[in-house]
Amino acid sequence: MVNTTTRELENPEEQPMVKKAKAEEVEVAAPSTTTTESNAENNKAISKTNGLYYVTFYTSDIKKSVKFFTEVFGFKERKEEGGKEYEEWVELATPGQHSTQIGLRTLKEGVTPGTIEMSVLVANLEKFHAEIRDTKDLVVRSPPTRQFWGGYTADYALVGLEQEVLFKALEDFPFRASFDKKFYSPITDESTYLYYTSVLSSKVLQVADFFKTVFDFKEHGYPASEFWTQLKGPGTHSSYLAAGAFKPQYKHESYKQGTVQLEFVVPDVEKFHEKITQNKDVIVVSPPEKTAWGSASAAYIFDGLHIGVAQNCEIIKNSLEKEVPEVETETPSLPSTKVDEVEKKEIVGDEEK
Numbered sequence: 155m156v157n158t159t160t161r162e163l164e165n166p167e168e169q170p171m172v173k174k175a176k177a178e179e180v181e182v183a184a185p186s187t188t189t190t191e192s193n194a195e196n197n198k199a200i201s202k203t204n205g206l207y208y209v210t211f212y213t214s215d216i217k218k219s220v221k222f223f224t225e226v227f228g229f230k231e232r233k234e235e236g237g238k239e240y241e242e243w244v245e246l247a248t249p250g251q252h253s254t255q256i257g258l259r260t261l262k263e264g265v266t267p268g269t270i271e272m273s274v275l276v277a278n279l280e281k282f283h284a285e286i287r288d289t290k291d292l293v294v295r296s297p298p299t300r301q302f303w304g305g306y307t308a309d310y311a312l313v314g315l316e317q318e319v320l321f322k323a324l325e326d327f328p329f330r331a332s333f334d335k336k337f338y339s340p341i342t343d344e345s346t347y348l349y350y351t352s353v354l355s356s357k358v359l360q361v362a363d364f365f366k367t368v369f370d371f372k373e374h375g376y377p378a379s380e381f382w383t384q385l386k387g388p389g390t391h392s393s394y395l396a397a398g399a400f401k402p403q404y405k406h407e408s409y410k411q412g413t414v415q416l417e418f419v420v421p422d423v424e425k426f427h428e429k430i431t432q433n434k435d436v437i438v439v440s441p442p443e444k445t446a447w448g449s450a451s452a453a454y455i456f457d458g459l460h461i462g463v464a465q466n467c468e469i470i471k472n473s474l475e476k477e478v479p480e481v482e483t484e485t486p487s488l489p490s491t492k493v494d495e496v497e498k499k500e501i502v503g504d505e506e507k
């Protein structure tokens with residue numbers, strides 16, 4: 155842990171709200187510490203986090219983005235049959251147990267199109283918050299907060315680069331494993347899937363150290379270097395996170411220190427290029443070209459989102475870990491309670507504000 159002075163915003167006008175905020179009245183299950191403890195006990199791999207669970211893409215047009223990912227990438231929506239349609243949030247299922255799921259979300263104040271927010275799964279959010287809140291270059295945007303659907307989240311940012319890198323911590327919840335299992339599909343040689351999420355900057359080792367400290371991710375694959383460091387989280391959802399330098403071909407003005415790029419694996423880069431360039435909203439940053447490691451790669455921008463693709467090859471195949479069933483915990487029936495208020499709590503040590 156890098157210990158410094160508290161990094162939460164000092165300007166009162168920027169401080170997260172800690173008073174009660176109204177929310178839509180909805181039936182939710184009452185929170186249960188027993189459930190949290192059970193999840194942590196049964197998933198031995200959980201340390202600080204259980205890996206990178208999903209990434210959220212903030213888009214200026216959610217319907218257009220859903221169409222883009224379903225038609226170009228072949229992803230499907232993650233929702234129950236007959237489930238409620240949300241105008242501000244859509245989840246997409248990507249193949250593979252270790253492939254982070256993708257969320258599409260409408261813009262919120264202060265967020266520009268293309269912004270990516272990474273979400274990690276934690277066993278105990280209050281404990282996680284208490285452990286990381288004083289980390290150097292970390293700002294707390296929203297302390298542990300109960301959401302309208304009954305779960306708890308907290309929002310953070312890595313600062314000190316040209317643009318902030320946003321991430322969210324999500325406390326594990328009872329129905330999560332069964333929901334993931336329902337939308338799971340295995341990776342095959344013909345799959346298109348999200349391989350890793352990369353944070354681009356000239357401070358590769360510093361960024362990697364930050365995420366090793368906060369997420370408890372470990373170096374994976376090639377030795378860490380000032381050009382590229384790949385990280386892997388503990389637990390079932392062990393999606394890759396990378397800190398990388400800018401490639402020479404990334405000359406588009408939108409690339410900044412701290413740009414987050416989603417990196418996908420595709421069966422054939424040339425065929426994918428033909429398909430993605432049929433979309434008039436796509437900017438080609440780097441057309442398909444051979445790589446030194448036996449693949450081919452390309453890069454694009456869609457609605458501000460930076461996209462990298464690599465053609466499937468033996469190196470990529472060999473890097474994928476064997477997928478194993480996740481242990482589903484038996485959780486007791488929880489009483490249903492009416493929640494018409496959401497309380498935001500800021501944890502300071504063992505006290506609450």
